[in-house]
Amino acid sequence: MIYLDHNATTPLDPAVLEEMMPFLTAEYGNPSSLCPGGKRAAAAIARARDQVAALLRCAPDEIVFTGGGTEADNAALRSALAVGLAATGRRHLVTTLVEHSAIRNLGRALEREGVEVSWGPVGTDGVPDVGWLADRLRPDTALLSVMLANNETGVLAPVAELAAIAAAKGVPVHTDAVQAVGRIPVYPAELGVGMLSLSAHKLYGPKGVGALYVSRRVRFRPLLIGGGQEDGRRAGTENVAGIVGFGKACELAAAWLESTPATGRETGPQSGPQPGPVPAAGPAALAALRDRFEAGLVAAIPGTAVNGGGGSRLPNTSNLSFAGVAGDTLLTLLARQGLCCSAGSACATGSPEPSHVLTAMGFDRGRAKSSLRFSLGRTTAAAEIDEALALVPRLAERVRAG
Ligand code: PLP
Numbered sequence: 001m002i003y004l005d006h007n008a009t010t011p012l013d014p015a016v017l018e019e020m021m022p023f024l025t026a027e028y029g030n031p032s033s034l035c036p037g038g039k040r041a042a043a044a045i046a047r048a049r050d051q052v053a054a055l056l057r058c059a060p061d062e063i064v065f066t067g068g069g070t071e072a073d074n075a076a077l078r079s080a081l082a083v084g085l086a087a088t089g090r091r092h093l094v095t096t097l098v099e100h101s102a103i104r105n106l107g108r109a110l111e112r113e114g115v116e117v118s119w120g121p122v123g124t125d126g127v128p129d130v131g132w133l134a135d136r137l138r139p140d141t142a143l144l145s146v147m148l149a150n151n152e153t154g155v156l157a158p159v160a161e162l163a164a165i166a167a168a169k170g171v172p173v174h175t176d177a178v179q180a181v182g183r184i185p186v187y188p189a190e191l192g193v194g195m196l197s198l199s200a201h202k203l204y205g206p207k208g209v210g211a212l213y214v215s216r217r218v219r220f221r222p223l224l225i226g227g228g229q230e231d232g233r234r235a236g237t238e239n240v241a242g243i244v245g246f247g248k249a250c251e252l253a254a255a256w257l258e259s260t261p262a263t264g265r266e267t268g269p270q271s272g273p274q275p276g277p278v279p280a281a282g283p284a285a286l287a288a289l290r291d292r293f294e295a296g297l298v299a300a301i302p303g304t305a306v307n308g309g310g311g312s313r314l315p316n317t318s319n320l321s322f323a324g325v326a327g328d329t330l331l332t333l334l335a336r337q338g339l340c341c342s343a344g345s346a347c348a349t350g351s352p353e354p355s356h357v358l359t360a361m362g363f364d365r366g367r368a369k370s371s372l373r374f375s376l377g378r379t380t381a382a383a384e385i386d387e388a389l390a391l392v393p394r395l396a397e398r399v400r401a402g
Contacts, residue, residue: 002339002384002391006202006316006377007151007179012245013204019248020206023241031238032229041240048247052211055250056196057187064212064220064233065243069178069199072212073102075223075234076174076195077145079214081115082221084142084172092141094171096120096128096157097360099147103176104356120146124362126155126308133162137169144173148191149180152344152357152373153308154317156180163192172218178202178210182253183314184283194218200242204378205249209242256378257283287315290376293385294318300393301325307358307371316380321363321371325399331372333395339388341374 003011023044029037031045046060053060066072077093084090095107097119107117118136121129128146137144144166146157163173174195180186182203188196195218199210214220214233226235259282298304303323322330327343334341344355354368363371374388 002388004339004341004374004376004380004384004388006380007154007373007375008342009201009207010204010377011379012206013249013252015252016205016245016248020241020245023244027240031240032227041238044244045238045240048243048250051247051251052198055181055186055254056198056213058189058213059216061231062188062213062215064214064230065238065246066210066212066234067239068201068208068210069100069176069197070102071223072178072197072199072210073100073145073174073176074106075212076197077103077106077110077143078223079221080143080145080172080174080195081110083219084140087219088140090140090142092116092118092138094118094120094133094136094141094144096122096133096146098122098126098128098150098152098357099145100151100176100178103145103147122155122360125310126150126153126357126361127311128157128162130158130161130165134165137166137171139170141169141171144171145176146173147176147179148186148196149177149183149314149317150308150357151179152355153319153361154179154314154375155308156184156312156314159193160191167192179314179317182250182257183316185257188213188215200246200249203249203253205246206242209239209246211246256281260284283315286376286378286380289380289382289385290316290318293374293376293388294320296385296389297392300389301396305367307361307363316376318374318376319358319371320374321358321367322396322400323367323370325370325396327370327372329399330392330396333399334372334392337391337395339391341372343372 029041031038031042049060049063052063093115111117120133146159146162148159149156159175166173173193175193176197177186178197178199181198194215196213201207222233224235229235294306301322305321307319307321331343354365358368358371
């Protein structure tokens with residue numbers, strides 16, 4: 001299988017699994033319990049908190065573990081609205097039209113609860129309109145929430161710029177950084193955001209665990225009420241193994257972000273098939289591999305366009321439209337041949353609707369429905385890209401010919 005769907009999820013790193021195993025077996029203590037096993041579990045969580053904090057360069061007590069990115073997003077928005085409402089009666093939220101469904105559908109649900117939501121547009125490059133968003137920030141705005149990296153296109157939003165504008169207007173800021181953390185350096189203090197969501201399974205950790213960064217200067221109201229876990233910020237017995245794996249995944253991600261290719265050999269177009277998988281060492285090598293993949297397809301398939309290719313992007317994501325080719329048919333044929341990618345986001349798979357992200361970028365239904373997302377990963381090898389470059393044009397031609 002050639003796995004080019006890392007934005008949907010990443011494989012568990014073997015070193016992460018190894019770290020988790022004891023906490024799925026012999027080390028079953030409840031971290032809130034004072035017995036020795038409980039204390040060891042609590043210590044393991046403390047270490048994981050340090051590892052996550054080190055990746056984000058924040059204080060460990062600014063990390064609240066959650067059941068994933070979706071929960072972190074829900075916790076952030078609900079907290080900001082609860083705090084804003086209690087303090088100053090704020091009931092207004094500003095976000096964008098290209099958010100992941102964790103924010104998008106939550107925003108819609110909040111609208112039904114009486115919250116006013118302003119949905120910011122993006123340009124054809126996929127970048128949110130800073131001026132539009134800035135104009136919508138009002139004294140009764142409880143939160144500005146803008147995703148850092150788009151899950152469909154990889155396009156990066158100018159979150160630091162927006163956060164500076166919001167700070168001047170006294171509006172708190174959250175960013176959904178689920179796709180960005182572990183792929184590019186992400187430091188909430190540098191971005192100037194008060195809250196930031198992340199998820200373990202996008203960075204070679206386990207599913208069902210994530211975190212919300214909550215700056216010390218932000219007042220927080222918990223989403224889940226119950227026991228005093230997470231310093232009263234997220235009730236419920238901790239997913240110890242998941243959190244331990246998440247911590248290890250963050251440690252590995254920090255090392256990967258700093259790594260550079262040993263020779264550059266892995267990514268050169270002239271390098272030819274490699275004897276075995278040669279993973280992309282570091283973000284620059286990964287971006288070079290992605291760029292070679294894109295350039296190869298643009299050259300081989302007439303009518304191919306890169307969606308969101310104009311500005312800054314994640315190093316691993318390639319969203320391409322193939323004029324006159326039904327994306328879902330191509331996706332199915334590719335899957336049969338063992339190449340895994342996706343049409344839009346994994347959460348929208350099977351939906352007859354065109355991608356809301358591509359639609360917001362101004363693309364018509366035809367272009368949106370002829371688009372596929374290929375997302376590379378740390379373990380994607382040059383040889384796999386060579387194979388994909390042979391396969392995709394052949395099958396695209398077949399779909400186009402009907
Ligand atoms: N936000 C973004 C941008 C995502 O891509 C995803 C997952 O696809 C999520 C949030 C949800 O994260 P999780 O799957 O951990 O709930």
